[in-house]
Amino acid sequence: MKKEDVQLCLVTDSEMCHGRDLAAIVAAAVKGGCTMVQLREKKADTRTFLSRAYEIKEVLKGTHVPLIINDRIDIALAADADGVHLGQSDMPVEVARKLLGKDKIIGWSVETMEDIEKANQMDIDYIGISPVFATSTKTDTAHPFGITGTRQAAAMSIHPTIGIGGIHRENAREVMECGIDGIAVVSEIMLAADPEQAAKELNKIINNNLPQTTQTTQTFFI
Amino acid sequence: MKKEDVQLCLVTDSEMCHGRDLAAIVAAAVKGGCTMVQLREKKADTRTFLSRAYEIKEVLKGTHVPLIINDRIDIALAADADGVHLGQSDMPVEVARKLLGKDKIIGWSVETMEDIEKANQMDIDYIGISPVFATSTKTDTAHPFGITGTRQAAAMSIHPTIGIGGIHRENAREVMECGIDGIAVVSEIMLAADPEQAAKELNKIINNNLPQTTQTTQTFFI
Numbered sequence: 001m002k003k004e005d006v007q008l009c010l011v012t013d014s015e016m017c018h019g020r021d022l023a024a025i026v027a028a029a030v031k032g033g034c035t036m037v038q039l040r041e042k043k044a045d046t047r048t049f050l051s052r053a054y055e056i057k058e059v060l061k062g063t064h065v066p067l068i069i070n071d072r073i074d075i076a077l078a079a080d081a082d083g084v085h086l087g088q089s090d091m092p093v094e095v096a097r098k099l100l101g102k103d104k105i106i107g108w109s110v111e112t113m114e115d116i117e118k119a120n121q122m123d124i125d126y127i128g129i130s131p132v133f134a135t136s137t138k139t140d141t142a143h144p145f146g147i148t149g150t151r152q153a154a155a156m157s158i159h160p161t162i163g164i165g166g167i168h169r170e171n172a173r174e175v176m177e178c179g180i181d182g183i184a185v186v187s188e189i190m191l192a193a194d195p196e197q198a199a200k201e202l203n204k205i206i207n208n209n210l211p212q213t214t215q216t217t218q219t220f221f222i
Numbered sequence: 223m224k225k226e227d228v229q230l231c232l233v234t235d236s237e238m239c240h241g242r243d244l245a246a247i248v249a250a251a252v253k254g255g256c257t258m259v260q261l262r263e264k265k266a267d268t269r270t271f272l273s274r275a276y277e278i279k280e281v282l283k284g285t286h287v288p289l290i291i292n293d294r295i296d297i298a299l300a301a302d303a304d305g306v307h308l309g310q311s312d313m314p315v316e317v318a319r320k321l322l323g324k325d326k327i328i329g330w331s332v333e334t335m336e337d338i339e340k341a342n343q344m345d346i347d348y349i350g351i352s353p354v355f356a357t358s359t360k361t362d363t364a365h366p367f368g369i370t371g372t373r374q375a376a377a378m379s380i381h382p383t384i385g386i387g388g389i390h391r392e393n394a395r396e397v398m399e400c401g402i403d404g405i406a407v408v409s410e411i412m413l414a415a416d417p418e419q420a421a422k423e424l425n426k427i428i429n430n431n432l433p434q435t436t437q438t439t440q441t442f443f444i
Contacts, residue, residue, distance in 0.1 A: 045311040046293055071268055074296035078317045089267040095300045 001083070001105045001125045005066055006160045007206050008199065009036040009184035014044065014052070016190035022052065025195045027059050032199025038085050038107075038184065040070035053079035066105060073099050083107065085128065088115075093122050107162070111142035113149075116156045128184060129153045131165020132175055135186075147178060154179035154211070169201050176209035223305070223327045223347045227288055228382045229428050230421065231258040231406035236266065236274070238412035244274065247417045249281050254421025260307050260329075260406065262292035275301035288327060295321050305329065307350065310337075315344050329384070333364035335371075338378045350406060351375045353387020354397055369400060376401035376433070391423050398431035 010029045014022055026037055039056050041049040053067070053075050060067050066082035069075045071090045076083065083105025086096060093108055100106065106123070109130040110116050119127050131144050144165065145153055154161050163175050164184040175183060183206065192198035232251045236244055248259055261278050263271040275289070275297050282289050288304035291297045293312045298305065305327025308318055315330055322328065328345070331352040332338050341349050353366050366387065367375055376383050385397050386406040397405060405428060414420035 046313050047311045050313060050317070072296060073299070074294060074313065074321065077295070077321050078313060089269045091268050091272060091296065091300060095272070099296065099299050 001066065003160050003181055005035050005105075006126050006162045006182035007035045007210075008033060008182060008203050009038055009068075009162055009164075010034045010189050010199070011038045011040050011070070011164070011184050011186045012056075013186050013190050014041060016187060023055050023059050025190060026056055028194075028196040029189050029199045030060065030063055030065050032196035033203030034065060034189070034199050035182070036066050036068060036184075038068040038070055039075075039081075040085075042070075046072075046074070049075050050078055053081060057081065068105060068107060076100065076104070083125065085109070087130075093124055097123050109164075110153065110157075113152065113156065116153055120156070120158045124159060126160040126162055126181075127153075127157055128162045128164050129180065132163040133166025133171070135166040147174060150175060150180060151178040154181075169198070169205065172202055172205040173209055176206055179211045181211060182206060223288065225382050225403055227257050227327075228348050228384045228404035229257045229432075230255055230404060230425050231260055231290075231384055231386075232256045232411050232421070233260045233262050233292070233386070233406050233408045234278075235408050235412050236263060238409060245277050245281050247412060248278055250416075250418040251411050251421045252282065252285055252287050254418035255425030256287060256411070256421050257404070258288050258290060258406075260290040260292055261297075261303075262307075264292075268294075268296070271297050272300055275303060279303065290327060290329060298322065298326070305347065307331070309352075315346055319345050331386075332375065332379075335374065335378065338375055342378070342380045346381060348382040348384055348403075349375075349379055351383055351385045351402065354385040355388025355393070357388040369396060372397060372402060373400040376403075391420070391427065394424055394427040395431055398428055401433045403433060404428060 057067050057079055068083045068085050069081045070085050073091055073096055085107040087109045105125045107126045107128055108119055108124045109128040110119050129145055129150055132150050134144050150163055161180040162182045162184050163180045167175050167183045167185055168188045189195045189198050261275055279289050279301055290305045290307050291303045292307050295313055295318055307329040309331045327347045329348045330341055330346045331350040332341050351367055351372055354372050356366050372385055383402040384404045384406050385402045389397055389405045389407055390410045411417045411420045
């Protein structure tokens with residue numbers, strides 16, 4: 001996984017489709033600049049989840065945008081997705097790594113500073129700082145990190161960092177300025193009248209506020 | 223898998239524990255003669271499901287009673303269970319077989335005679351005839367097979383057959399007389415005041431009414 005892959009992650013929510021086609025929303029979001037898609041299906045049965053995974057994989061074919069499956073290793077394996085995103089009540093990371101092999105992406109949600117210390121010892125590819133702000137999309141989340149906590153989390157993590165929870169166009173700059181590598185959104189794209197445009201606007205804000213962690217040494221040939 | 227493994231299958235339901243310990247109920251049921259345990263967790267999160275799978279695997283250690291995981295290939299792989307039981311809305315059998323390999327047990331629920339024809343072409347180890355009778359345990363089930371349908375299903379199937387749905391001590395003999403190889407129960411053991419005794423009584427009925435499909439040729443040495 002490239003670090004740039006975490007810049008703008010769309011986390012799907014079928015219940016926000018309201019009759020619109022999930023695949024079409026994902027395609028529009030990717031066209032607008034989403035760099036990662038996390039398919040999340042908390043209520044679908046296995047067969048439905050799998051068929052959505054196949055469908056979204058088809059949408060992402062040729063785009064180099066990784067498909068990440070929320071929670072379900074079986075779906076990730078069956079659809080040969082690029083990886084999984086695991087929360088605190090999902091499969092433990094070490095078990096997931098064993099089942100998925102070393103090449104798949106594993107993202108892990110951290111909810112406290114202690115989690116970040118743990119994450120730094122883990123064989124994972126990125127962390128989701130969750131939630132940055134309180135949100136109505138997920139009701140089972142921990143105490144929000146807030147701006148100060150997100151800044152501390154970004155500084156502490158040895159892995160690429162994605163902020164998630166309550167992030168939208170109006171606060172995305174402030175969140176990116178915490179030094180995180182990207183943001184994940186659900187409703188900001190899923191519920192947007194124009195998902196492509198929403199992704200474009202978010203993408204612009206992110207690109208203008210990326211952390212300058214790698215100071216490139218400029219060599220001048222005179 | 224031996225055909226005898228399907229004789230008495232306990233399908234678990236944590237919600238029926240009512241404060242009792244699931245592992246203790248399973249242990250008692252196995253002591254009473256259960257030959258297969260299917261761990262079913264329709265509401266638990268992945269981490270809870272996995273820890274229950276580890277726990278039940280420990281209970282079954284050394285008993286030769288196979289641990290079958292309902293629906294979730296990831297849990298089966300992570301816990302190295304003996305197999306999975308798949309319904310019509312779970313992972314398709316061919317995908318499951320690919321992920322699990324040839325040595326794991328795959329059971330498949332059939333709901334119609336057409337399903338049995340399909341099942342006969344599938345790489346599975348047994349079928350669950352579901353439901354034999356209407357039941358309150360599962361509310362998403364198809365039209366019951368009934369006694370006549372179960373007899374036809376048993377005759378049609380090339381795989382070992384387990385009847386499930388509404389079976390208890392009072393009707394187990396009638397169901398076994400349909401020519402099936404075993405029965406699966408949920409509440410009859412999960413809710414029993416004495417799960418070991420319930421399993422014992424069911425086991426006795428089953429053993430007295432096993433199909434005589436293999437007519438052994440007796441050779442007399444004079």
